[in-house]
Amino acid sequence: MVSLPAAPGQQRSTLLALLAERAYRLGDFTLASGRHSEHYVNCKPVSLSGTGLALLGRRMLAEVEAEAVAVAGLTLGADPLVSAVALQAALEGRCLDALIVRKEAKGHGTGAWLEGPLPPAGSRITVLEDVVTTGGSALKAVSQLQEAGYRVDRVVAIVDRQEGGAEAMEEAGLDLRSLFLLEEVAATAAGLAGPAG
Template sequence: MSSASSDRDTLVDLLARRAYRLGDFTLASGRRSPHYVNCKPVTLSGRGLLLSSRLLLHAVQPDSRAVAGLTLGADPLVSGVAMAAALEGRELDALIVRKQAKGHGTGAWLEGPLPQPGSVITVLEDVVTTGGSSLKAVHQLRQAGFTVDRVVTIVDRQEGGSDAMAAEGVALQALVLLEEIAQQASGLAG
C-alpha cells in the first residue's frame, strides 16, 4: 500500500503530464492566464481517480455525512471519494449540485442521497481560481439546510479563491498548488 506522500507525488506528476498546459488561456472566471489546468484527463483515468479520491478523502471533515460538488468537474470526485470511503468502512455519500435547477420533475438542485438537514457536507472541487464555482455549490447546499464550511480542491491556482471563501466562512484546503504543477512540468520539459 502506498503512502499519502507517495500518492501526492504521483498525483502532482500526473497533473503536470496530463492536466497542465503553458500558453495564453482565458479561464472560466474570465481572467487570462499563461497557466491552464484541466483535471479531467487525470480524474477520469482509473489511476488518477484512485489517487485523487484517496487524498481528497483524507481532507474531508470527519463529521461530514456527504461530499458534494458542482457538476461537471466534481462529478468523478464525489463518486470516487464516496467509494474510497466505503472501502475504508466510512459512511459518506456523494451529492451532485446542478448548475441550475432541474427543468422538470421535482426541479431539484441536488442529486444523490440527501442527509438530514443540518448535516455537515464537504464540497469537492477540481480546480479553484476565484472560488465562484465552489461558492455556488456552497450556497445551494446551505440553502437546502446543510452545514458547509470546507472546500477541498485538487488544485488551488492561488488567485483569490481562498480569500473569497474565507469571506463566506468557508476554509479552502488544496491538495496541490499551481506552482508545484508548473515546476514539475518545467522539470519534465527540461
Template sequence: MPTLPGLSEEQRGELTRRLALYAYQRGDFTLASGRQSRYYVNCKPVSLSGTGLSLISTAMLNYVDAKAVAVAGLTLGADPLVSGVAMAASLANQDLDALIVRKEAKDHGTGTWLEGPLPQPGAVITVLEDVVTTGGSSLKAVKQLREAGYAVTRVVTIVDREEGGAASIEAAGLELISLYRLSEISICAAKLNR
C-alpha cells in the first residue's frame, strides 16, 4: 500500500481500516450524481471523529498547493476537512485559512457564497473534497471560488470512486490528488469481511 506523506505506516493503516469499516458500504444506493451504485462511501463517520479527522487532515495538508493561502470545499462533506486541515497547518506553524462554499448563495444578509476569512483576489486556494464520483461537487466549489477572483488549480479528495470524476476535474484544468481510490478501500473492506 502506498504511503501518505505526513503519516506513518501504522497511521496509514489505521486510516485505511477506519474508512473500510465506517465509510464503505455495500448495497443498492443512489448517489448525489443520480447514478446507481452497489457501493457507497460516506466519509463523515471518519472525518467527524477526532482520530479520523486528525489522520485525514495531516495527510491532506501535505497535498495542499504550496502557494495556497486557504483551503475550501463545498458544504457539508468538506466542512470538517477544511477546518481540520487549517488546524493541522496551524499546529505545523503554517498560515492557512479555511473557507466553506455554500451550495446556494445565502438568502439574507450579504448573500454570500463563501464563509470564512476571505483572502485577497488572486490568492491561491486548494479545494478539499471527501468523495469524488463525477467531480460535480468539486467543480461547483471551484466555479464559485474562481468567480470570486481566486486561483484554484488543485483538488484533494479522500476517496476517488474511479467513475470519471478525475477526467472531469482534469478537463477543467485542475489537478486531482486522491488519498485513496475506491478499489483500495474495497480490498481492505473485503479483508475485514465488510
C-alpha cells in the first residue's frame, strides 16, 4: 500500500521529485509551440500514475477559487487533472465538477465543445493545465468556456516553463497559479542525476 505524505510541504517535495524523475528531460527538443528548447516536460507519466494523481488532486485543489463550481481544461493534458481535482474535492466534502474542453467541436450529435456536467451560465470555473509555455492551450480553454457563458479568472498549472505564459495570462486578465517553475524542476532533476563525469 502506498502511503502519501500528510503535510503539504512533504506532498510538494514528493511531487517535485516525481516530476524531476519522470516528467523532465534535458536534451534538444521541439515544443508544441514550435520553439526549440533544451528542457522537455511531459507531466503525463506523473499525472497518469496513482500517486501522482493523488498528490496533484490535493495540491491543485488548494489553488482552485473557493467560488468555483467546476474545473476545466483542454484535452488531453488536463483530462486526468480535472478528474483528480474533482475527486479530491468530493473526498473533502466540496461539490466541484470536472469539464473537458475539446480541441475542436464534436463532429456529431450536439457539436459540443465541452464535456461534463455543465453548470449554469455565469458560474465561475477554474482552468487546469499541465505545462504552460506560451499559454496557448490554457487560453484556448478559457476562450471556449467564456464563449459558453462562464466566468474564468484563474488558471492553475503544474509547471510554468517561464517562457511568456505568465505574461500572456496576465495580459488576458487571468491569475496564473503554478505549482512549480521549470527552473525548480530542472534543478531537482540535476540533483537527482548527481555530479557529472
